[in-house]
Amino acid sequence: MMRTIRVQLGAASHDAHVGANILDELGNLARAAGLKPGSCAIVTDATVEKLYAARVEDALRKSGFAPVVISVPPGEASKSLAMLEQLYDRMTAAGLDRNSVVFALGGGVVGDLAGFAAATFLRGVPIVQVPTTVVAQVDSALGGKTAINHRHAKNLIGAFYQPQLIVADVATLATLPDREFREGLAEVIKYGAIMDAPMIGDLERDLDAILARNPALLEQVVARSLMHKAAVVGADEHESGLRKTLNFGHTVGHAIEASAGYGSYFHGEAVAIGMVAAARLSSKYAGFSADEASRLQRLIERAGLPTAMPSGWYSDDFLRALALDKKRTAGAIEFVLLDRIGHSLTRSLSFDDIMSSVS
Ligand SMILES: NC(=O)c1ccc[n+]([C@@H]2O[C@H](COP(=O)([O-])OP(=O)(O)OC[C@H]3O[C@@H](n4cnc5c(N)ncnc54)[C@H](O)[C@@H]3O)[C@@H](O)[C@H]2O)c1
Numbered sequence: 001m002m003r004t005i006r007v008q009l010g011a012a013s014h015d016a017h018v019g020a021n022i023l024d025e026l027g028n029l030a031r032a033a034g035l036k037p038g039s040c041a042i043v044t045d046a047t048v049e050k051l052y053a054a055r056v057e058d059a060l061r062k063s064g065f066a067p068v069v070i071s072v073p074p075g076e077a078s079k080s081l082a083m084l085e086q087l088y089d090r091m092t093a094a095g096l097d098r099n100s101v102v103f104a105l106g107g108g109v110v111g112d113l114a115g116f117a118a119a120t121f122l123r124g125v126p127i128v129q130v131p132t133t134v135v136a137q138v139d140s141a142l143g144g145k146t147a148i149n150h151r152h153a154k155n156l157i158g159a160f161y162q163p164q165l166i167v168a169d170v171a172t173l174a175t176l177p178d179r180e181f182r183e184g185l186a187e188v189i190k191y192g193a194i195m196d197a198p199m200i201g202d203l204e205r206d207l208d209a210i211l212a213r214n215p216a217l218l219e220q221v222v223a224r225s226l227m228h229k230a231a232v233v234g235a236d237e238h239e240s241g242l243r244k245t246l247n248f249g250h251t252v253g254h255a256i257e258a259s260a261g262y263g264s265y266f267h268g269e270a271v272a273i274g275m276v277a278a279a280r281l282s283s284k285y286a287g288f289s290a291d292e293a294s295r296l297q298r299l300i301e302r303a304g305l306p307t308a309m310p311s312g313w314y315s316d317d318f319l320r321a322l323a324l325d326k327k328r329t330a331g332a333i334e335f336v337l338l339d340r341i342g343h344s345l346t347r348s349l350s351f352d353d354i355m356s357s358v359s
């Protein structure tokens with residue numbers, strides 16, 4: 001079975017397919033989306049290459065594509081200008097032209113890097129996102145944000161560039177390490193918290209099977225998450241308003257990541273702590289019931305995610321990181337809160353307000 005979500009973005013509208021083992025259909029799906037066969041690139045990282053590149057090559061060849069595999073080292077460090085330059089070199093050497101498709105096979109690192117390369121190579125060649133992590137399948141593959149990092153800041157250099165197609169094979173999640181799998185669930189819980197109350201109930205019911213990576217349930221959860229992200233992005237492609245609600249849990253989350261040193265907490269783990277803090281602030285400032293706040297916290301705990309930093313941890317570094325948050329406005333921070341599960345709003349909060357929720 002396969003589910004298809006239509007991402008409505010005017011001329012940039014495209015499909016997102018979700019299913020188990022649809023990797024083997026990639027060539028057919030790309031042809032059906034109107035992409036031209038011929039020379040193309042599979043951009044991936046060394047870990048994902050070993051696991052899935054051969055299957056993707058076969059699937060593409062079967063449909064008349066002639067792929068070259070371009071592999072980068074796994075990890076955030078590959079979102080660099082140096083790696084981008086290597087990509088351009090390899091794409092040029094492979095003789096790619098303006099119709100040549102770039103297939104981004106991997107997690108968010110590969111998706112962001114290959115997406116930016118595709119956005120800029122020959123002023124833009126088509127990109128197909130083939131996400132293989134939970135984070136990439138429920139979040140980064142959809143929305144058109146592409147970027148590399150700069151020594152001064154994450155994602156400093158980038159572009160909005162929509163894919164022609166998204167193909168999320170949930171069977172690939174079977175090989176994802178446990179910690180990476182669980183961190184992705186933070187974003188899944190986020191969608192339920194901000195816009196889909198029944199989804200929280202379903203997650204409570206199905207969590208054990210999801211953690212066991214039951215393909216049918218993964219398909220359901222990924223499709224539902226993508227549907228929500230598609231709705232938000234479709235209404236606000238360039239993040240002028242509504243799309244900010246996707247930052248639920250991220251204001252505190254980003255500050256934790258930055259002040260703890262990138263890498264010591266995974267993004268999803270920091271967001272999990274941030275969501276618990278935001279739930280507490282929601283009770284204080286948005287009438288969110290204490291019962292619902294603890295319900296959300298219990299679900300986050302059951303997903304194996306952290307809900308708090310060690311006591312006494314919050315420091316000047318954390319405050320500084322919070323102050324640098326780009327959503328800040330003259331002394332206060334625009335914060336996404338819940339007034340009930342499944343419904344969000346934004347409020348301006350001060351540093352003191354926020355500190356009271358975390359320490
Ligand atoms: N563009 C966006 O809107 C957006 C949104 C969220 C995150 N991001 C970006 O995404 C990146 C994080 O993405 P990520 O969490 O997917 O990390 P990642 O791409 O580094 O993947 C995590 C690890 O899992 C491995 N891996 C990937 N798929 C696998 C599989 N199926 N089986 C086994 N191992 C596998 C990778 O090799 C890597 O080591 C960050 O750079 C972040 O900035 C972008």
Ligand SMILES: [Zn+2]
Pocket residue numbers: 187250267271
């Ligand atoms: Zn996130």
